[in-house]
Amino acid sequence: MGRREPGLRQAVHRSIVVVDVSGYGDARRTSGHRLVVRHALYQALRRAFADSGLPWKDCRHVDCGDGVLVLVPPGTPKGPIAASLPRALVRRLQHHNARHRAEEQLRLRMALHAGEVVHDEFGVTAPSINHAFRLLEAAQVKAALLTSPGPLAVITSAWFHDEVVRQTPSVDAAAFRPVEVAVKETRAIGWLTLPGSPAVPGQA
Template sequence: MGYERPAVHRTIFAVDVEGYGDPRRTTPHRLALREGLYSALRRAFDDAGVPWADCRNEDCGDGVFVLVPPEIPKGPFVEFLPNALAVALHRHNLTHDAGARIRLRMALHAGEIAYDDHGVTAPSINHSFRLLEAPPLKEALKTSRGVLALITSAWFFDEVVRHSDGLDPTTFRPVSVAVKETRTTGWISLPDRPFPADAELLATAGPGGTVAP
């Protein structure tokens, strides 16, 4: 029998491993990679003060999707967690050969999540995965010397990043995201190899991240 639960506004966190399907990775490589990924995530969540055990996480094979309890503040997900995750990834990569090393794309969004007998569903979840697959995010990570590239939704940037005392929003860059049916703006940062601060760019960005000509 189906049941209904009220929709709840939650932080949505997702990561995807760059090059997970590379044929040069063996099964032992992937097993070591996955163990390292979960270890890095748990450490980063702990360092950011977010209880990993209280979050709902789903394995995606080459990544992880996390729903955060609604009572947990959103600020730590941009103020502390990305840097902590980058540090944990660097530690892992220093002790593993190339096939088991990890570089991640990370997406942050928030929205109403609905529940049914099969789990969770929401346009906001689809939106988060479209951000994660955005070509500009893949290119940003590919050309970076770091291990992590973060993209936030326009909502998350406007409501959380812009108002944070714990990070510099002028190090984020707006990009157009066109993946499947999604057409939106995302904001990219490179936590361990940040873009130069650009206050003028931020000042010209309108609602939703639209950059004035």
């Protein structure tokens, strides 16, 4: 009996938000600590989305163990993702960290992108999703978060920066700096910012 190949699926344009917990695998964390971290991560995301007027319950969430892939519904304005979401997330992270021991605190890297996403019976796939994850793994993002007093480092794709960040009046585009991303097969320019940090990335 021949193997049945999957049929061609229609792609849908989605905004893509990926977050990753820095130091999740640190040996000082126990399984109990990681359960607290995972619960706090989802709680912070849900509340930050609500604070930003973004429909968390209508998003698709893919758990990554030490992070989350969030696909925002088509038609949802992208401006709040760039303007409100990072600030709201910083507030939620600061609130959590002030009340928990070091092993249960959260410091996050976040990547913002958008593109055509295909769904199948197993989940989702798209070059745009791969690109967002590559941005998240950029060495410059990890280094920036490591030296930042704030709990969040954000990198956007060049497309997201040009089409959303620079076109949204409530976003301070001057707080972003370009970085060269070289991860696996990806060679690209991303735009890095540290919301909640008193230092502008370009001046660090």
